[in-house]
């Protein structure tokens with residue numbers, strides 16, 4: 054990672070943190086415990102990969118930073134909600150997230166469920182409340198994209214396939230379907246929402262960007278599988294080795310670590326090819342892609 058990229062990423066991470074800090078209701082406003090759980094979940098942790106993708110994609114359409122911050126925050130809120138629900142006993146049943154006790158361990162299951170629900174609602178409130186695109190039609194498209202990416206044809210659907218796959222053998226295409234939905238859909242939405250904040254793009258540009266985002270989303274999950282198998286709990290800030298322990302099919306269980314890493318590289322090359330149409334303007338998006346593939350946690 055170049056120092057220039059690190060500075061860029063840090064400034065966007067700080068920007069999103071500050072925005073979320075002021076957006077989330079204070080812990081002393083009723084219902085206090087719910088608001089506290091929402092703040093506990095969202096603030097002070099996470100790599101903010103999805104916001105970074107939205108900011109980087111926004112450079113392709115010369116989007117305004119204030120619009121990007123709001124769109125990026127909406128995606129991050131959906132991500133935060135998904136982590137809270139994913140950690141619940143009825144799903145992955147995990148006790149550690151971002152290096153601290155999971156939301157339900159800290160606040161109980163009922164509040165954790167409601168915190169996730171409320172974060173999801175807040176995400177859509179943001180997209181409806183502020184002017185984020187040049188036309189209201191584009192803004193509606195943003196709302197639709199995020200809704201689709203979060204629902205049964207996106208993240209929630211992928212999670213359902215994931216839960217049903219425990220203890221089963223999946224083919225590579227089945228695994229790809231699961232990951233493209235569970236993790237990839239929201240990453241794809243982050244990229245597209247960022248681009249929609251700026252000047253309108255040509256159809257061919259949107260198609261290429263969408264394809265690159267699909268590759269980046271899948272590469273994210275391939276690397277996640279490798280890290281789950283290879284990194285420590287301390288490094289990840291979440292319980293390592295859960296996939297093997299839960300007998301879950303992953304890219305590592307099907308391909309082995311080194312072929313999984315090679316697949317991530319192939320996906321990076323595919324993403325880069327689709328970004329060629331944008332020339333130098335896609336520099337940041339290429340750097341965020343590299344960051345996703347080279348990350349250690």
Ligand code: GRG
Pocket residue numbers: 098099100101102103134135136138139144151208209212235236274277350
């Ligand atoms: C509960 C509807 C519902 C969906 C859950 C996203 C998800 C679906 C489950 C999360 C389980 C998981 C660990 C998936 C692997 C990929 C992933 C989303 C990892 C966590 O994302 P990071 O690494 O987390 O961006 P940080 O903490 O950096 O934000």
